[in-house]
Amino acid sequence: MTALNKYKNQKRILVAIDCIIFGYDGEQLKILLVKRGFEPQKDQWSLMGGFIEPRENLYGAAERILFNCTGLKKVYLEQLKSFGDPDRDPLERTISVAYFALIDINKYREQINDTYHAEWFLLQDAPKLIFDHDEMVEKAKRRIRYKAAFHPILFELLPKKFTIPQLQNLYEQVYNAKIDNRNFIRKVNSTGLLIKLTEKDKSSSKRGAFYYELDMNKYKAKFQSFINFIPNPENFIL
Amino acid sequence: MTALNKYKNQKRILVAIDCIIFGYDGEQLKILLVKRGFEPQKDQWSLMGGFIEPRENLYGAAERILFNCTGLKKVYLEQLKSFGDPDRDPLERTISVAYFALIDINKYREQINDTYHAEWFLLQDAPKLIFDHDEMVEKAKRRIRYKAAFHPILFELLPKKFTIPQLQNLYEQVYNAKIDNRNFIRKVNSTGLLIKLTEKDKSSSKRGAFYYELDMNKYKAKFQSFINFIPNPENFIL
DNA sequence: CCAAAAGTGTTATCGCTACACCCATGA
DNA sequence: TCATGGGTGTAGCGATAACACTTTTGG
Known part of the structure; x- marks a missing residue:
């Protein structure tokens, strides 16, 4: 044939x-x-x-x-x-x-x-x-x-300037779970992916939350590596 | 239209x-x-x-x-x-x-x-x-x-009876890397996925290596959970 | 001066890795 | 008895998670 x-x-x-x-x-x-x-x-x-x-x-x-x-x-x-x-x-x-x-x-x-x-x-x-x-x-x-849970794809959903509480709120919606804000902040900061701006967003608290933006170079470089963004991932992924 | x-x-x-x-x-x-x-x-x-x-x-x-x-x-x-x-x-x-x-x-x-x-x-x-x-x-x-790196899919490649060194050899080929056998053995055993048989395979060493078989129930139950099978996964996955 | 969100510090625990060491056995 | 692969013990490190505590500021 x-x-x-x-x-x-x-x-x-x-x-x-x-x-x-x-x-x-x-x-x-x-x-x-x-x-x-x-x-x-x-x-x-x-x-x-x-x-x-x-x-x-x-x-x-x-x-x-x-x-x-x-x-x-x-x-x-x-x-x-x-x-x-x-x-x-x-x-x-x-x-x-x-x-x-x-x-x-x-x-x-x-x-x-x-x-x-x-x-x-x-x-x-x-x-x-x-x-x-x-x-x-x-x-x-x-x-x-x-x-x-391991890669920073959710940053794709955020505007250029965003606050960490906004980011946390996004994770909480994706995983339909409450996340400890204190650990979350440190975890995200420790990735080195964010650049802290001087400006604050005061719309959702009196103290205000600092704006950040993505460090695009580090973002691309670290995109494939494993960074734990949420606690106990196995509880949420199934 | x-x-x-x-x-x-x-x-x-x-x-x-x-x-x-x-x-x-x-x-x-x-x-x-x-x-x-x-x-x-x-x-x-x-x-x-x-x-x-x-x-x-x-x-x-x-x-x-x-x-x-x-x-x-x-x-x-x-x-x-x-x-x-x-x-x-x-x-x-x-x-x-x-x-x-x-x-x-x-x-x-x-x-x-x-x-x-x-x-x-x-x-x-x-x-x-x-x-x-x-x-x-x-x-x-x-x-x-x-x-x-996180899920036990490679067991699908093995025969019913297999030894841990065989399994390790498989991982080494998949990742094209040497793995410390001592840690590997303990890691695999700690998953609880394997049932140890009494028989030994003496074809590749004098002492012989015990045969194991998969505990299918646990295998299915744990398939989606995260088990670290290889050290420093980020080194190998990119 | 209080409430509430934002953020820092501290600690216990766990899992991982590196590596020293022991075991079994055929040649 | 020795070489070799199979396997156990252990110690240190680093990441995680729980949670007490501080900081800021508008009302």
Whole structure:
């Protein structure tokens, strides 16, 4: 059998990208969803998605889709997993390659895009989604919990200037747990990833909390090393 | 635009599965490759792969492909990543979902399958592979190194009965590093995952090393928890 | 001057690593 | 009896987590 024959007998399949987009506004952890504008499941909430264009690679397609609904480029974007149950899309078989993104919602606000009826939901009370999108979100949450326990990915959600209590609040939402602030502060400072600014944020306390910013060089250098950000990780990751 | 139109304008694409199959025979870490029987790149070495059948999900397709070239079912099989560069297959665009498997080569021997001209290579001197298969193998190696540093996946490569020196040897090959045997023994024993047998393996020393077997219940229970199997993991995982 | 958030100091414990040392046995 | 791989004991270090305590400042 020649290759042409071998390939010829095969069925071609639709291949889509779906993006699980997490955002943080400094207070709440959110997810960006779109109202589906066409059948099947019109007007249901879903992840932002789309089909792969002929000359795109997977990452490029995910970037394009992310840009279309957030106006953002160069944000944290990682392949999560591919989903391919034969009936996951009832209309026609579609393989979906899921990506997740972490973005600072403040950046997003500036370039709202209403074409897709995108809306931010609190992660904890997001609506039911179409197809297997809930499963994708669940997998993405687990992946983030796993990775963030040892690698500083959650910084991707923060604005340029942020306070350590803000960061702690973010970790507490991701792990749905209270963290001892005294140990947390020291742990984060000991990473050497942060540059302390002189300015303080007084919005949530009288004393005020110092602003910090990421030392990008150290951040990149240490991204792969193991830094324990939350106590007793095994309690939270399963 | 209706869904039918939206879907209709999209290009359907070939979707393949490729399996990175790692095996251990008690002494050497190996990879199973097949000689490609058709153009393009006929007679070059490649990973075992195939296209997805209409009613299969991704995992099922990977299981089938793995079974076809090893005769094995119910082995460790995990989705690695999807690869979709537009030109990765020069003949026609194909998205590939890569899986990796960990198997005990001794089990394999019993049911050799020559249809695919499959052959075991020492991992360290495998030939160059077609398309982006070398990249897949590299990614799989990294994934295994990462995961095995904290989770007991490498036990999947061992036969029912094995010795701790055998296990250590496996870790040393995976991480390409010497490990202190005295600490390794204690570490592994302290996991509580092993049941000590009375029999000894005298093939590699006069004193002999006790055989152990996995306590499957504890293995499953502790699979997700974090157990440090190798010293200073950050040195090895990057 | 009080409440409450931000942040520092101190200590006990645990796990890890390095390495000295002992054990078993076939040649 | 000795070489060799298998295995145990132990001590020091460093990271962690628990928690008492101090600092700051607006109301």
